[in-house]
Amino acid sequence: ILNVEQSPQSLHVQEGDSTNFTCSFPSSNFYALHWYRWETAKSPEALFVMTLNGDEKKKGRISATLNTKEGYSYLYIKGSQPEDSATYLCAFPYNFNKFYFGSGTKLNVKP
Amino acid sequence: SAVISQKPSRDICQRGTSLTIQCQVDSQVTMMFWYRQQPGQSLTLIATANQGSEATYESGFVIDKFPISRPNLTFSTLTVSNMSPEDSSIYLCSVGTYTEAFFGQGTRLTVV
Numbered sequence: 001i002l003n004v005e006q007s008p009q010s011l012h013v014q015e016g017d018s019t020n021f022t023c024s025f026p027s028s029n030f031y032a033l034h035w036y037r038w039e040t041a042k043s044p045e046a047l048f049v050m051t052l053n054g055d056e057k058k059k060g061r062i063s064a065t066l067n068t069k070e071g072y073s074y075l076y077i078k079g080s081q082p083e084d085s086a087t088y089l090c091a092f093p094y095n096f097n098k099f100y101f102g103s104g105t106k107l108n109v110k111p
Numbered sequence: 112s113a114v115i116s117q118k119p120s121r122d123i124c125q126r127g128t129s130l131t132i133q134c135q136v137d138s139q140v141t142m143m144f145w146y147r148q149q150p151g152q153s154l155t156l157i158a159t160a161n162q163g164s165e166a167t168y169e170s171g172f173v174i175d176k177f178p179i180s181r182p183n184l185t186f187s188t189l190t191v192s193n194m195s196p197e198d199s200s201i202y203l204c205s206v207g208t209y210t211e212a213f214f215g216q217g218t219r220l221t222v223v
Contacts, residue, residue, distance in 0.1 A: 093212075
């Protein structure tokens, strides 16, 4: 069993605040690191697939960075909006197509 | 890409009964994966459903408790058998590889 850890577990911010979460993962046997956004009763939505050390990816107000040597990835949300409220998951693939997931960071953005 | 339809979306069941969860994919896939998220825990892989052969279960999960069917390349079911309150979880099916994965909407199960 591999350890994939996310912090914090939950986060409450005001609309307009910027925030960031952390995902730590094993630095050996690295294929990729996935970030998902998961709202209740919906399918997890893919945000980023990070594959290269030093990767930085951006999608609107959301961006992510990757450090495979030290085994961590950051997800940033700039100017949080209430519609950003969701659980953010990171996932570490192993054996080609199976995943270890972090426990998620639950974000609540208050108007 | 792949679109997965999973049902039911939620259910409340009596202990001792069984519930079957279905996943339908809009394209043919070799493997389908079933995950469980218990309250406060991470999503954990239960088993891999292979078409034409028995499912492969991860450590801690057994076929008698979580029988899986895979009758064709677009459909799979997971049954949670002889349920107890500890089976209250979100169950999620998935397809894909390490570069791209897709998920159903999840089944939120409460056992009373």
